[in-house]
Amino acid sequence: MTSRLAHIVWHRLTGLMPGELNQAELAWLVSPHFHLTLLSRRRATMIVNRVRLFAFLFAVLTPLWSIIDYLVFPFPLWFALASMRILASVAFALLVLYYRPSGSLTDAYRAMAILFAIPTVFYVATHQLLVNYQLTGMQAAIGAGYAFLPFVLLAGLSIFPLTLLENILFALPMLLAQAVSGIISWATLDWPSFAGAFWLLTLITGVSTLAGLSQLAFMIALVRQAVRDPLTGIFSRRSGEEVLELQFIISTRSNAPLAIAFLDLDNFKAVNDRYGHEAGDSVLVGATDSISNNLRRGDMLARWGGEEFILIMPNTDLEQAQQAMRRMRQAGFGLRPDGSPVTASIGIAERLEDQTLDWKTLVEKADQRMYRAKQSGRDRVVCDDTV
Numbered sequence: 001m002t003s004r005l006a007h008i009v010w011h012r013l014t015g016l017m018p019g020e021l022n023q024a025e026l027a028w029l030v031s032p033h034f035h036l037t038l039l040s041r042r043r044a045t046m047i048v049n050r051v052r053l054f055a056f057l058f059a060v061l062t063p064l065w066s067i068i069d070y071l072v073f074p075f076p077l078w079f080a081l082a083s084m085r086i087l088a089s090v091a092f093a094l095l096v097l098y099y100r101p102s103g104s105l106t107d108a109y110r111a112m113a114i115l116f117a118i119p120t121v122f123y124v125a126t127h128q129l130l131v132n133y134q135l136t137g138m139q140a141a142i143g144a145g146y147a148f149l150p151f152v153l154l155a156g157l158s159i160f161p162l163t164l165l166e167n168i169l170f171a172l173p174m175l176l177a178q179a180v181s182g183i184i185s186w187a188t189l190d191w192p193s194f195a196g197a198f199w200l201l202t203l204i205t206g207v208s209t210l211a212g213l214s215q216l217a218f219m220i221a222l223v224r225q226a227v228r229d230p231l232t233g234i235f236s237r238r239s240g241e242e243v244l245e246l247q248f249i250i251s252t253r254s255n256a257p258l259a260i261a262f263l264d265l266d267n268f269k270a271v272n273d274r275y276g277h278e279a280g281d282s283v284l285v286g287a288t289d290s291i292s293n294n295l296r297r298g299d300m301l302a303r304w305g306g307e308e309f310i311l312i313m314p315n316t317d318l319e320q321a322q323q324a325m326r327r328m329r330q331a332g333f334g335l336r337p338d339g340s341p342v343t344a345s346i347g348i349a350e351r352l353e354d355q356t357l358d359w360k361t362l363v364e365k366a367d368q369r370m371y372r373a374k375q376s377g378r379d380r381v382v383c384d385d386t387v
């Protein structure tokens with residue numbers, strides 16, 4: 001009875017989670033640690049682009065308020081505020097001009113940190129300046145507006161597709177700073193208004209976090225659709241090319257081996273011809289399931305064409321790649337509708353061994369070897385040009 005109730009409550013709760021995600025992807029909302037490289041790169045690009053948009057808006061809006069300050073405040077005050085606004089505006093403009101997306105998350109975090117640091121410094125500086133003046137009436141009302149900046153910053157978090165952990169890490173310094181400033185001025189603190197403002201900041205953080213998580217969920221679903229082959233669920237050719245390009249650069253830089261295997265299922269056309277297209281589809285799914293179950297962590301399988309696949313194996317030399325193929329062929333590639341085993345012809349190429357200068361040549365080599373495996377009788381691996 002209790003377990004049934006717990007089950008219902010759990011079901012209801014998970015029903016609240018973004019419906020576009022599957023169970024495994026829900027963990028991706030918590031921490032970036034679980035994200036695939038392709039998602040991280042796209043997210044990093046999106047974050048930097050949003051930072052630049054935000055910075056552009058603030059570069060334009062920040063100096064405009066000087067007109068109001070000029071009309072309301074006495075001379076030395078409006079001039080000092082205007083100078084600070086111009087400095088902040090220039091800093092925002094520099095961020096727009098010089099920060100470009102690189103695909104690296106560290107760069108994206110740095111861009112966000114700079115974006116939030118500019119108004120924080122501005123806030124602290126203007127606060128120091130304004131406390132020296134005894135403002136009343138209209139002047140006090142306009143001066144109080146400066147205290148709203150932390151609210152704007154925390155609300156600004158909502159435009160970024162961040163995980164729960166990242167949202168907390170970015171919001172925490174601002175909330176802590178607010179709390180510390182309250183503790184420092186403890187004796188003279190107007191308690192109810194401080195507590196009210198702090199509660200409001202926490203609420204805004206919660207809403208921004210929800211907004212960020214919803215964006216992230218939507219992005220995860222879109223990236224999945226863009227990078228996965230709809231039939232087999234493995235990576236599409238387009239994302240395979242992207243990963244291969246990236247892995248080629250990484251392995252060249254670190255002088256590490258990079259092996260790829262080009263796999264083509266044998267006599268697959270006969271399955272379609274004899275048992276129909278749907279049976280053919282099931283064979284494809286069975287073969288990719290079997291390969292995926294035998295992959296090493298860090299390896300990546302992409303569907304290159306109809307019944308052609310490319311397996312990307314970073315940090316793997318020729319000998320290790322041959323071993324991997326032996327293991328894979330032993331595990332098999334699933335069964336044909338008549339119960340006989342599916343076999344594959346495989347060509348292997350390795351960056352160092354083949355002295356290839358770009359990833360396309362590496363694929364060409366593996367493809368040619370796969371073709372020779374077909375010609376010399378199918379169901380075999382070819383890994384050099386000697387046969």
Ligand SMILES: Nc1nc2c(ncn2[C@@H]2O[C@H](COP(=O)(O)OP(=O)(O)OP(=O)(O)O)[C@@H](O)[C@H]2O)c(=O)[nH]1
Nearest residue numbers: 264265266267268269270272277280281306307374
């Ligand atoms: N069911 C199904 N068939 C596909 C799909 N994509 C490609 N094919 C079929 O795969 C077959 C490939 O046939 P071939 O290139 O002649 O190769 P094969 O029969 O495997 O022969 P070998 O490669 O020489 O061993 C074609 O009949 C395509 O129509 C797909 O998504 N589903």
